[in-house]
Amino acid sequence: MTKPLSPAIPEDPAALPPGEAPLAELEEALPFSFARPAEALAESISQVGLLRPLLVQREGSRLKLLAGNLRRRALQLLGRSAAPAVFLPPATPDALALALADNLGRPVNPAETALVWRRLVETRGQAEAEKLAGLLGLDQAPKLRRQNFQAAALPPRGLLALAEGRLDLAAAARLANWPEADQDAVLGLFERLNPSLSNRRIWLDLLEDLARREGLSPADLLSDPDIAASEAEAEARGRPAAEAAARDFLFRRRNPLLAELRKKRAARLRALNLPPSARLALDPQFEDLSFSLTLAFSNLDEFRVLADWLNGLPGQAGFRDLLDDSHD
Amino acid sequence: MTDGPPAGRPGPVWRLRLEDDFRDTPLARNLARDMTPERQEPLSPADYGRFGPRDILVTRHRGRFLKPCPGTPGYNCCGLHIFHFGLGCPLGCRYCILAAYLDTESLVLFGNLEEGLAEFAALLDRPAGERPLRFCTGEFTDSLLLDRRTGLAERLVALAAAREAVLELKTKTDQVDHLLGLDHRGHTVISFSVNSPEMARAEEGRAAPLAARLAAAAKAARAGYPIGLHFDPLIHYPGWEKGYAETVELIGQTLAGARVAWVSLGCFRYLPRLKEIMLARHPGTGIFNGEFILAGDGKRRYPRPLRTMMYKSLAENLARVLPAETAVYLCMESPRVWRDVFGHDPGPYGLTALLDRQALISRQ
Numbered sequence: 189m190t191k192p193l194s195p196a197i198p199e200d201p202a203a204l205p206p207g208e209a210p211l212a213e214l215e216e217a218l219p220f221s222f223a224r225p226a227e228a229l230a231e232s233i234s235q236v237g238l239l240r241p242l243l244v245q246r247e248g249s250r251l252k253l254l255a256g257n258l259r260r261r262a263l264q265l266l267g268r269s270a271a272p273a274v275f276l277p278p279a280t281p282d283a284l285a286l287a288l289a290d291n292l293g294r295p296v297n298p299a300e301t302a303l304v305w306r307r308l309v310e311t312r313g314q315a316e317a318e319k320l321a322g323l324l325g326l327d328q329a330p331k332l333r334r335q336n337f338q339a340a341a342l343p344p345r346g347l348l349a350l351a352e353g354r355l356d357l358a359a360a361a362r363l364a365n366w367p368e369a370d371q372d373a374v375l376g377l378f379e380r381l382n383p384s385l386s387n388r389r390i391w392l393d394l395l396e397d398l399a400r401r402e403g404l405s406p407a408d409l410l411s412d413p414d415i416a417a418s419e420a421e422a423e424a425r426g427r428p429a430a431e432a433a434a435r436d437f438l439f440r441r442r443n444p445l446l447a448e449l450r451k452k453r454a455a456r457l458r459a460l461n462l463p464p465s466a467r468l469a470l471d472p473q474f475e476d477l478s479f480s481l482t483l484a485f486s487n488l489d490e491f492r493v494l495a496d497w498l499n500g501l502p503g504q505a506g507f508r509d510l511l512d513d514s515h516d
Numbered sequence: 517m518t519d520g521p522p523a524g525r526p527g528p529v530w531r532l533r534l535e536d537d538f539r540d541t542p543l544a545r546n547l548a549r550d551m552t553p554e555r556q557e558p559l560s561p562a563d564y565g566r567f568g569p570r571d572i573l574v575t576r577h578r579g580r581f582l583k584p585c586p587g588t589p590g591y592n593c594c595g596l597h598i599f600h601f602g603l604g605c606p607l608g609c610r611y612c613i614l615a616a617y618l619d620t621e622s623l624v625l626f627g628n629l630e631e632g633l634a635e636f637a638a639l640l641d642r643p644a645g646e647r648p649l650r651f652c653t654g655e656f657t658d659s660l661l662l663d664r665r666t667g668l669a670e671r672l673v674a675l676a677a678a679r680e681a682v683l684e685l686k687t688k689t690d691q692v693d694h695l696l697g698l699d700h701r702g703h704t705v706i707s708f709s710v711n712s713p714e715m716a717r718a719e720e721g722r723a724a725p726l727a728a729r730l731a732a733a734a735k736a737a738r739a740g741y742p743i744g745l746h747f748d749p750l751i752h753y754p755g756w757e758k759g760y761a762e763t764v765e766l767i768g769q770t771l772a773g774a775r776v777a778w779v780s781l782g783c784f785r786y787l788p789r790l791k792e793i794m795l796a797r798h799p800g801t802g803i804f805n806g807e808f809i810l811a812g813d814g815k816r817r818y819p820r821p822l823r824t825m826m827y828k829s830l831a832e833n834l835a836r837v838l839p840a841e842t843a844v845y846l847c848m849e850s851p852r853v854w855r856d857v858f859g860h861d862p863g864p865y866g867l868t869a870l871l872d873r874q875a876l877i878s879r880q
């Protein structure tokens with residue numbers, strides 16, 4: 189059951205009693221509350237009322253909402269048009285710091301951080317924004333600040349992925365520089381195949397590299413029917429397999445030599461028929477500065493069998509080929 | 517503020533910024549002969565990023581001036597020492613490793629260079645060890661870019677000539693005229709970094725054109741200097757084989773009869789963060805288009821078989837145009853690659869010994 193917050197609200201905001209703010213007219217000073225659902229808070233307000241008033245400041249004829257973005261949305265969900273507010277005098281110093289501090293006690297999602305940081309830089313300038321960065325949990329690293337600034341330019345779909353942890357900040361910042369059609373194509377792919385965060389970075393690397401080298405756009409590359417075919421072929425084995433297959437297709441296109449080396453090495457390793465208790469570790473980077481062989485056994489008899497096999501190993505052409513592929 | 521381009525291409529007009537401590541040093545006086553100095557507050561390392569490719573900053577060096585080449589574990593090192601006189605380079609090569617370390621293309625020169633020269637002379641005056649001291653100046657900047665004005669090489673050439681030392685000046689400019697009349701006694705190797713004509717044009721910024729570098733090498737050779745050539749970085753691109761063969765051909769024509777002490781070969785390698793920096797500065801660069809692995813030293817390199825193939829191709833072509841006694845070596849490569857390219861691995865000390873021998877041949 190909803191509880192009235194205040195007596196009847198007059199239509200004209202100027203006619204509101206002191207301490208009441210017209211919700212529709214408030215402009216968010218900082219874009220906090222992105223991707224935070226307001227329903228639960230609305231429910232709570234309807235039960236126990238608004239426990240903290242909004243923090244508002246007049247700027248000429250405008251009303252800035254310094255703190256309470258989520259509360260305002262929750263109240264609007266409840267059909268309220270005004271709410272109790274503390275009005276700061278227009279020239280209050282550090283008003284923005286108050287706005288930032290209001291959010292200190294709760295987890296702020298990465299999209300909020302990015303959006304707020306960008307707003308601070310754009311409205312207050314880099315130097316003043318940097319003074320406030322600590323309140324936003326942004327450390328001193330200029331790279332991190334740059335990435336936050338860039339990531340804030342993502343369209344809502346990308347910001348949502350960032351807020352929900354489906355896109356890491358570095359990837360989001362890169363993606364924000366892409367044309368919209370390419371962003372859409374890759375966000376669609378991420379939603380469909382749900383790669384891990386590290387694989388998302390690999391996707392972006394591959395797409396950016398190929399786009400640059402082949403003069404195509406990432407969207408063009410992703411519309412290649414062969415990608416869909418590799419994905420479809422592996423689909424029966426589950427979404428991770430489909431994702432890996434599609435990514436592998438791009439990897440082979442980007443790195444034909446490495447793909448060939450991998451293939452050849454895998455075939456040689458298979459042909460070697462290692463006993464299950466032996467593991468030969470080959471350098472995945474093909475530098476081959478060192479190799480290692482691990483044997484697992486639980487008694488002397490097992491070890492004897494392995495030792496016999498080990499003695500014969502140097503004589504096997506396949507083994508020599510694995511260690512010395514210079515004749516490839 | 518009245519200086520011309522640094523090398524063979526139109527480049528920035530220099531702006532000279534001097535910290536007060538160094539207004540009255542030989543270096544500052546030399547530079548101020550044709551540039552108007554501007555006052556510069558003392559710098560901290562974080563300040564470097566504020567300057568651009570047209571700035572020359574004269575500041576204090578706080579570390580040692582002479583350092584051994586850092587080398588890379590697992591890869592054979594050439595055993596060179598570095599005389600550290602400055603930092604940064606405005607030539608703007610797209611692959612320049614300095615970009616990954618320094619946030620600027622400005623040139624920083626050390627105003628307390630006299631201290632460095634004294635440190636160095638004292639070291640050279642110690643009883644000679646078993647091997648000559650081979651040292652260079654061009655690890656963190658170009659050796660000769662501003663040398664006409666700083667006069668540093670002349671002093672180092674004289675130091676090396678009088679002692680058990682061999683100096684290597686490494687450059688991508690054609691600025692050698694001021695060195696031609698010096699009494700070097702074969703103790704100074706003038707080295708030129710070379711590349712294929714396409715790569716030199718497209719990826720080496722304001723460096724002198726390849727033909728100008730080789731013409732300068734020929735001039736230096738006529739003045740009796742042993743010559744060094746560094747094919748570093750070799751870049752894998754469509755047509756690389758033909759491109760590098762052309763450069764070798766050009767070397768054969770330009771440097772016939774010259775004493776080429778050594779030629780190094782090193783494939784393009786980079787710290788991963790360089791890619792982001794360079795693509796932001798030069799979106800059109802093609803140097804990151806190749807295939808790369810991540811090596812144990814944290815750098816990206818071409819896959820070993822590809823490097824081997826490139827080295828072999830270069831080594832075979834070079835053998836056709838250079839005398840057999842020229843040392844062709846691999847820069848920062850693994851024993852495995854050495855064996856695959858040359859059939860032997862010189863080992864960690866073998867490469868140093870080879871270059872020491874080469875350095876000694878021309879000395880008088």
Ligand code: SF4
Binds near residue numbers: 614723
């Ligand atoms: S000449 Fe050397 S130091 Fe200068 S930009 Fe090119 S690679 Fe860097």
